[in-house]
Amino acid sequence: MKTRNCNFYVSKVWILIPVMIFLYSCGTSQWTIPSEYVGNWKTGKHRITVRYKAEGDKHSKFISDSAIITVKINSDKTASGFIGQAEFDSGMLKKNAEHFLFWETGVAYIIECGPIGKIFDSDPLLTKDVEIWLGPLNESGEMRSSLRIGGSVFPMAGMLFKKMDE
Numbered sequence: 001m002k003t004r005n006c007n008f009y010v011s012k013v014w015i016l017i018p019v020m021i022f023l024y025s026c027g028t029s030q031w032t033i034p035s036e037y038v039g040n041w042k043t044g045k046h047r048i049t050v051r052y053k054a055e056g057d058k059h060s061k062f063i064s065d066s067a068i069i070t071v072k073i074n075s076d077k078t079a080s081g082f083i084g085q086a087e088f089d090s091g092m093l094k095k096n097a098e099h100f101l102f103w104e105t106g107v108a109y110i111i112e113c114g115p116i117g118k119i120f121d122s123d124p125l126l127t128k129d130v131e132i133w134l135g136p137l138n139e140s141g142e143m144r145s146s147l148r149i150g151g152s153v154f155p156m157a158g159m160l161f162k163k164m165d166e
Helices: 006-029
Strands: 039-042 046-052 061-067 069-073 078-083 086-095 109-116 128-137 143-149 157-163
Touching: 046 157, 069 157, 078 109
Parallel strands: none
Antiparallel strands: 039 069, 039 157, 046 061, 069 078, 078 086, 086 109, 109 128, 128 143, 143 157
């Protein structure tokens, strides 16, 4: 019986990993936003749930209220807008890495809004880093999206963006 040299396979893996990273970076660094995403978008009033931990509590608490979200997406991959009463002006649009790979998550792009303030008056968090996950456009040109704190598994809100007349 022949035994295979394990070092041979390990060396192949160490070569394959950098090659895959290089190929991935080549494919995602130079991309443009499809023109149908560029413009002003607005949701109706949606329920937004903020998760927080009060000092001394072991478990998270939740508080909800309704708010409208507006976003302006620019062709240079920047974004600005309002999430309820919280404004953001230095958002960056990123291509969803999983959208590029072999499986489809339903999220085409992610707007990294950065730190924002209180979304509604009773919001207990003075600042939070949020992201807006944008889905593909449907037949009527609307986007199913979700609002999340820093890539959290659970969304703060699910919403439907409609393009505003410019």
